[in-house]
Amino acid sequence: MKLDQAVVEAYNRQWSMVNTFTVQIDLSPELTDLVGGFRDDLNLSIISITTPDFVNDPIESFIANRWFIQNGRDALYRYNITFRDYDQMNLYKKFMKIYNFTKTNYFNKASMNIHITKDGDWFNELDKKFLELDGTLVEAVSNISFSNDTENQIAEFTVSLKCNKPSLI
Numbered sequence: 173m174k175l176d177q178a179v180v181e182a183y184n185r186q187w188s189m190v191n192t193f194t195v196q197i198d199l200s201p202e203l204t205d206l207v208g209g210f211r212d213d214l215n216l217s218i219i220s221i222t223t224p225d226f227v228n229d230p231i232e233s234f235i236a237n238r239w240f241i242q243n244g245r246d247a248l249y250r251y252n253i254t255f256r257d258y259d260q261m262n263l264y265k266k267f268m269k270i271y272n273f274t275k276t277n278y279f280n281k282a283s284m285n286i287h288i289t290k291d292g293d294w295f296n297e298l299d300k301k302f303l304e305l306d307g308t309l310v311e312a313v314s315n316i317s318f319s320n321d322t323e324n325q326i327a328e329f330t331v332s333l334k335c336n337k338p339s340l341i
Contacts, residue, residue, distance in 0.1 A: 192291040202281040224249035257327040308335040
C-alpha cells in the first residue's frame with residue numbers, strides 16, 4: 173500500500189476509543205445488605221478500569237535434548253478500577269467494608285459481578301457488551317494520600333479485584 177493510500181485509510185478507519193465505556197457492579201444480596209449498593213451515577217466516579225491479562229502458567233519440559241511446551245492452567249484474572257470519591261469518602265468506605273467482609277465469609281456471599289460495556293464511538297454505533305467479570309472478589313483497596321500541598325484535589329483510590337470467570341462477549 174502506498175503512503176497516500178495508507179494515510180487516507182487511517183483517517184477513514186473508525187478507531188475504538190478507550191474513554192467511552194460503562195461499568196456495572198452487581199453485588200450479591202449479602203453485599204447489598206452490607207453497603208446498600210452503588211448509586212446509579214457510579215460511572216461519574218470511575219477514572220479507569222484495566223481489564224485482566226489473559227495469561228497461563230506454561231508447562232515446559234526438556235526431555236531427550238528437546239523442549240516440549242504446552243499452555244497450562246490460566247493464571248488468576250486480576251484487574252483494577254480507579255475511582256474519584258465523593259460524600260466524605262463514601263465509595264472508599266463501601267469498598268473497605270466489602271474487603272473486610274471477604275475475609276470472613278464464603279465466596280458466594282462475598283463475590284460480585286462486574287460488566288463492562290463499550291459505548292459507541294462514532295455516529296450510528298451502538299453500545300456493545302464487552303466483558304463480564306463474574307465471580308469477582310476485592311483483593312485490595314489502595315491508600316488515600318491526604319495532603320495540605322494540594323488545593324481542592326478530588327480524592328482518588330484504586331480497588332484491585334480478582335475473578336474466576338471472565339468472558340468476552
